[in-house]
Amino acid sequence: MSSASGDQPRRPAVFFDRDGVLNKDIGYLFESDRLIWIDGAREAVKAVNDTGYFAFVVTNQSGVARGLYEEAHIQELHGWMAQELGRIGAHIDAFEYCPFHPEGTVERYRKVSYRRKPSPGMINDLLARFPVDLEHSFLVGDQPTDLEAARAAGLKGYLFSGSNLELFLRPLLQRS
Incomplete structure (x- = not known):
């Protein structure tokens, strides 16, 4: 794992x-057999990789707290997903998820978590592990x-409409 405190250049x-x-x-x-990629999603991740940016996933997964599936399933x-992205030469640098929910039915996952969005915990944890240019x-x-x-982590955020992710993302990569 990379350490943000090292001498690595920030990206x-x-x-x-x-x-x-x-x-x-x-x-x-x-x-996996129920996953349907958003149009342009894999190509968007590849564009992020090709631009030299880190690519991270931060996802709330309250289904664990609700007893619908296990962390191992996530x-x-x-x-x-990583294998599928690899087929086109793309990769995610880290997947982060939050299995907790305050109204969960599985007791060990029933709690408020600093990692559950809208809290910035998953983002902050990644910022502590990787040399990110915020x-x-x-x-x-x-x-x-x-x-x-x-916003809580000090990042810009963009609301995606659900159409083509690559077309949505390319102008943002040029702007940053």
């Missing part, structure tokens, strides 16, 4: 929400809570 990053940005939001997704899905970084989300998390 900008794009923080992606997952459901509704990289893949269609079908509600409590954990099976990790398997993220591994599968000023030129941004988050792409599909919900106001995503943008609130970005």
